[in-house]
Amino acid sequence: MITEQAPILIVIVPLMAALVTPLLGWIRKDICYIWVILALFVSVMSSATVLNTVIHNGIIHYHLGNWLPPWGIEYVIDHLNAMMLVLVSGTAFLVAIYSRRSIEQELPEQTVYFYTLFLLQVTGFLGIVITGDVFNLYVFLEIASLAGYALIAIGEEGAPLASFRYIILGTVGACFYLLGVGYLYIVTGSLNMADLAGILPELYGSKVVLVAFAFFMVGLALKMALFPLHVWLPDAYTKAPSVASTLIAPLMTKVAIYVLLRLMFTIFRPYLSFELLPMTKILLIAGIVAIFAGAIMALAQVDFKRMLCYIIVAEVGYMVGGIGLANSVAIKGVVLHIMNDVVMTLGLFTVAGIISFKMKSHNLTDFKGLFKKMPLTMAAFVVVALSIIGVPPTCGFFSKWYLIQGSALAGNWIFIVALLFSSLINIVLFFRIIEIGYYNLDASVSHGHDHDEGSVVSEAPVSMLVPTLAVAVIILLIGFYNQSIITNIIQYAVPKL
Amino acid sequence: MEVTLLVQAADDAYRILENARGQAVELLNTATKLTSDTRWMEEKKIEAVLMGAQKKKSSLQNFVVTFLMLFAFWALLSGKFDSFHLSLGVVCSFVVALLGHDLLFANVRVGDIRVIVQRFLAYLPWHVYQIVVANFHVAYLALSPKMPISPKIMRFKTKLESDISWVTLANSITLTPGTITIDIEEGEFVVHALSEKLADDLNTGEMEDRIAHVFMEADHIYIQDVLDVARIFAEFR
Amino acid sequence: MMSVMTIVSVLFILGGLFFFTTATIGLIRFPDFFTRLHATGKGDTLAVFLSLLGLALYEGFSLTGLKIVIIAIFMFIAQPTATHAISKAGLRFGLKPWMREEDRK
């Protein structure tokens, strides 16, 4: 029975836990932390169960309210979904463990509602990923967005303005999505993804479908911060509280890319995107531009978190361009890269969070001499950095390898150049940081003397260190087992082209 | 006839008792020589006793009347008279009455409500007549090319005492020809009139008398107050 | 019998329309805020009352008709109150009532 009902437990347990959190906050504030971890643990276990079932028994359909699909809402969980579910709930779980000290320091008075919104945010992401209904997706997108606006707005100086801009652009994005749903509904009369996929092929010539597709694209591009529409992202993620950015940065863009994949390969057939429309070219150009722009702008930053934000923009470029390559090897790379990028971004932001927890700021100069002072954190950081650059034993290498393979297959050399260029920039970026951290020891010692003993930095607290190290280990594990992940999961997640 | 006598007697008694109460309070104050702060507290206490006597008696009654009114309203709205919906109605009106019975009848004595409703209904035709006249007046003003108005703001004092009668008077003024109530300041009505003549109509006080009649304020029935004051007076003794 | 009710309701609705019209003309023509409130406060109250009463009569004596009357009663209470609220705010805000030239002296 539990395995049968596991799909609903993934979403509903964090939701109900979020409802109870404010009430628990009246009793004691510390309970909330344990409560959040508990709820997310249940969610992780259920999603692992679901992934297991999917691997062994194939696609799961779950009918909410016991109504059959076109009339009711259903969950459809295939390999891609299941993988995303595990990723989202696992990330949330790690961030929840990690959050304790950082929250205590940054937002001592608002802990309870922070955790409430944290859980709601996770619920939103999970709901987006799991559902098989286009309108239901919109509702959960709004839950995730609203929680995200609030979580970002309570950050440091300038965060409210960033959040306000995010609200305006995010609402435009969500409304464009809704408009796309409406345009599809007017010609098909259905909201179910599988049902739409069955009806739509006859209508591919219609201008309505075309406009719907375009609005979906623009809306999702706003949400995933594709290059010209990324303007909200750097400010928002830089100024958010570090736990919030640790949760939102890895997941928001990736979930949007997941929706893009769903849209292009499940609702619309690849035939529409790649043969009727010049989506190959559009996505490739967008991706390449995003990679170059993100990489160059990352180079210009002096703020560590802001630099990471531009790296995210570049990574979005990888995935969008990879989809644009339109062959199964590249898509395999994209799916693998979604997975890797979640983990890698999580690693980077956890490190950034530790730095800002210790140093109260997140400039690049804060790294001075950190290798001596917090060796474990910096070891994890090096692993993550290597993975972002794409050095072989780490997972980042394999997805890039697939992408390069795919673009060679498609005969697209510019994309390879872009990938290599971005890797080069990443090398420059991260080696600069490692250099600051490793060699500027003397400067930092004198720095420390200036300020007296109070500012001596030691290793991060255990609750923050453990998730960071876990991320590093996961990166290596994914690197080692990437072949079996591909054969067991991703292979089925990739649509037939 | 007897009633008038009784009322007169009660009125006299009330006046005497009122004086006595005032003296008692004064005596109390001077005798105890409290600081101004605590003296204020004492006055509050006396007031609270006065109010409490009234409230405690009528709270349950208030509740029942509110409940019945709300239930009638529910039946009117619902229009479904099967047992399920009626029981829902009972529950809902019970909850609302529980929360809001102090709102509906904050300053009205419940015993009088039937009389008030009767008199209010009797008051309505005159009121409606006034409204119709007012509307024709507005129509005349709006349509006449010269628009013979010379607006002014005037004030007058009222003799009415309870808030519900004030409100009725204010709304009636708004609806009658050429005048709208702008404000009530310290028992003084601030009225915007379209012309001198209309303002004078208001000053004759006909409407005020009628409303005073509706809310039984001309009758000077203060028996309840008399009894309360007497009791408190006795306590002070 | 039916037609008598219909005629009565038509008359009521026409009366309502007439007062609506005069109230609107007053709202446009009157010189200042307070005098305009005279138009809306009085005119609209009676006009709504008459129109709704006409519609209720057309519906006949049923629960629906009674409900329409409830709206009319509600408007009867609320409209003067709203007028009063706005006019009070206007006075407190410092709007000067319009006066004729000869009165100003």
Add this chain to the structure above:
Amino acid sequence: MNNFLIVITLALCLLVFVVLYRVVFGPGVFNRIAAISAIGTKTLVILIIFGYFYNRVEMFIDISLVYALLNFIGCVAAAKYLETEG
């Protein structure tokens, strides 16, 4: 009767259009609020007449009651705002 109601509705719409002049150009916020509450009363009647067009008056009564109610509350809220500001 139906045609008569259509004529009435058109006339009311015309009146609303006239009042919109006060809403859009009316000098100051007070005239606007007064005009908006005047529009509210007219649309209330229009709403119930729409109910007659659909032959389902009882469905539209609830809406118009809410309409009247919230128009009133909004008016009071705006008045309170202006009072505290002035």
Add this chain to the structure above:
Amino acid sequence: MIIRGEDIIIKTISRVLVPFIQLYALYVIMHGHYSPGGGFQGGVILGASMVLLFITHGYAEVNRKFSENIAVLFSSIGVLIYSGIGFLCLLLLGNYLDYSKLYKILSVDPAHARSLGILGVEIGVGFAVMAVMFSIFFDISTGGVSPDDEEEAE
């Protein structure tokens, strides 16, 4: 006692109207099956009645009946009623939100069980919406600081 000098007209009128508004809101919630309306609309009207009280009578009067902490409690309880009914269906061996399984404990046929389930859900929605609307209004109009504290601070 009449407090002279305050706005008696609006106060009195709203005092008289508020119970009727609240009953009307409950009517809207309960009769969502037969006429337009339902949990959201009724909840919003309930919230609006509270807001009216807040506007006219000030913070103290409302706080006596419905403080901001109770609003939080109610909003949680409202959504919990909804998801709890769904969960109950889960426990009765149905899918989530499958109200027809409620017939096992309600002793009516499945169609009416669905109808009752809808009613329960609407009540939950009504609670939540009322509480949240009031809470948002409270936060926005006072800036999140209850007026008592503000006085103390000054």
Add this chain to the structure above:
Amino acid sequence: MKFLSLIVTIITGAFLIYGTFDMPEWGDPNSPASRHVSPRYIEKTEIETATPNMVTSVLADYRGYDTLGETTVIFTAGASCILLLRRRKKKG
């Protein structure tokens, strides 16, 4: 800036107008939107849910999960406002 946003607005509008050309006739009872999924709601609402108001039955039953999400949205907004604006009460 104003000019740029005007251009963007006009482009979006032109695109929307382009999409309107192929839409089914407005108010057509035989358009796909009225024929595919919704007939079941109209025909079966009384039999399956004993609720004459289709909007309510679809809202709370057929698509009840959407409504749960919607209520959660409301709750999220309330929690957000508390998080953003509410300051802790001073004790004593």
Add this chain to the structure above:
Amino acid sequence: MLEFIIGKYNFWIYIILMMIGFYAMISKNNLIKKIIGMNIFQTAIILFYVSIAYKKGGATLPILTDADAHGEHIITIAQYINPLPHVLMLTAIVVMVATLGVALAIAIMLYRKYHTLEEDEIIKALK
């Protein structure tokens, strides 16, 4: 062509409204004006959906009449307006007001810090 323009006037109106809202959202400088634009934008989308649901030719409200509810007639589909878009729009309206609440809360936060609602002045104050 003329018939085409007249026959779909609902869609034209919704596009105009949406463009008004969109323009206000991206070009206005005042935060509250932006939020007003957002509101208009979302309402326009709701207008679009409700237009989808409408059926010409005497279709009535999506609430069964008493006669139909008791199975006295056979229910035809053309007789009732499509209820599904209405349901979706109820959700959208509620989402709209939730977004409105959060946006206003953030605007108040900004005003508390910078004592202005103009975006350029806030940016100036930030630097």
Add this chain to the structure above:
Amino acid sequence: MTIPFDLIIQIFVIICAIAAITVRDLLSAVMILGAYSFFMCLMWAQMGAVDVAFTEASVSAGIGTILFIAALMKTTRRTKD
């Protein structure tokens, strides 16, 4: 119904929308937005979407306007555009 009432109301709606974004006083803009929502509500009632009309009248026109006014109360009415 042969007369397109919805077209008439839509013209009102557009007038209100344009007025709401051009008026240089935020309280006026908000009140006009309230009128806009009420017209929307009227239009949806005309189109037969009674539930949407009900929700719009209560949620958007009622609570939305009140929230706007409450927010203006905490901030300011003045604006440059």
